[in-house]
Amino acid sequence: MLAKYAHSMEQVSLSFARTGLHPQKKLTLATISPSPSVSANRMDIVRLGADDAVQFIAMRRAGLEGDADNFRTSPTDDAQVPLAAWAERLANEHVFAVRRHGQWLAIGGLARESRVKLDHKGLIWGMYAAPEARGSGAADRLMEALIAAGEAMGLRQLQLTLMADNVRARRLYERHGFVVYATEPASVRFGAIYADEALMWKLL
Numbered sequence: 001m002l003a004k005y006a007h008s009m010e011q012v013s014l015s016f017a018r019t020g021l022h023p024q025k026k027l028t029l030a031t032i033s034p035s036p037s038v039s040a041n042r043m044d045i046v047r048l049g050a051d052d053a054v055q056f057i058a059m060r061r062a063g064l065e066g067d068a069d070n071f072r073t074s075p076t077d078d079a080q081v082p083l084a085a086w087a088e089r090l091a092n093e094h095v096f097a098v099r100r101h102g103q104w105l106a107i108g109g110l111a112r113e114s115r116v117k118l119d120h121k122g123l124i125w126g127m128y129a130a131p132e133a134r135g136s137g138a139a140d141r142l143m144e145a146l147i148a149a150g151e152a153m154g155l156r157q158l159q160l161t162l163m164a165d166n167v168r169a170r171r172l173y174e175r176h177g178f179v180v181y182a183t184e185p186a187s188v189r190f191g192a193i194y195a196d197e198a199l200m201w202k203l204l
Contacts, residue, residue, distance in 0.1 A: 043137070044099055045097070045098050045141055045145045046097055047095065048090045048096065048107075049090055050087035050088070050090055050091040051087075052097070055104065056090060060126065062128075063128035064078055069190060070162075070163055072197075094146070094149045095108070096145045098141050100136075104130070107127075108124060108128070108143075109125045110122050110125075110150055112153060120157065121155065121157055121158070122155040123160065127139070127142070134168075140175065143175075144176070147176060147202070155204055156204060157201055157204060158178070158202045160173065160200050161199050161200070164197055170198065177202045180199065180200050181199055181200065181201055182198075183197070
């Protein structure tokens with residue numbers, strides 16, 4: 001699952017700064033150029049805002065429950081996060097959804113580190129594509145949007161993590177210029193099984 005990655009870093013205690021793109025603004029050609037497949041499939045990419053929190057949570061929970069091995073966050077832990085906290089996060093961070101005919105296909109977010117010595121970095125988090133959207137190009141469109149947002153924010157580099165055995169997600173990120181720079185052994189525990197996480201980065 002595509003979400004293997006960022007869920008690992010969602011738990012890191014980072015404080016993130018507000019940045020400037022507008023919620024619910026569709027990305028235009030000036031921001032990101034859709035490939036022919038996007039037009040053919042009638043996909044659009046929107047930046048989410050506070051009002052999208054309920055639908056965002058529903059899709060996120062579908063990933064946590066349906067692809068549990070690809071997330072470090074459990075549905076039980078995630079349910080402890082109040083709706084208001086998610087609404088605030090969507091309002092302050094760059095979180096996008098790829099849609100087709102009104103149906104959400106994929107979601108993912110980008111947050112900037114606000115600490116002075118670290119604010120050149122952005123974290124991609126919460127990547128998830130619905131099973132029916134895999135292979136459709138939705139995840140690629142989402143990555144393009146997140147990278148374009150990072151460039152617009154003036155970030156120097158982007159980081160993400162994923163479960164080390166998530167070949168599909170790794171290939172997605174590699175297509176968009178990310179490389180593995182480290183592996184954390186036994187990073188996540190699934191019952192009696194311990195799984196490694198891969199850390200990836202991209203220079204903008």
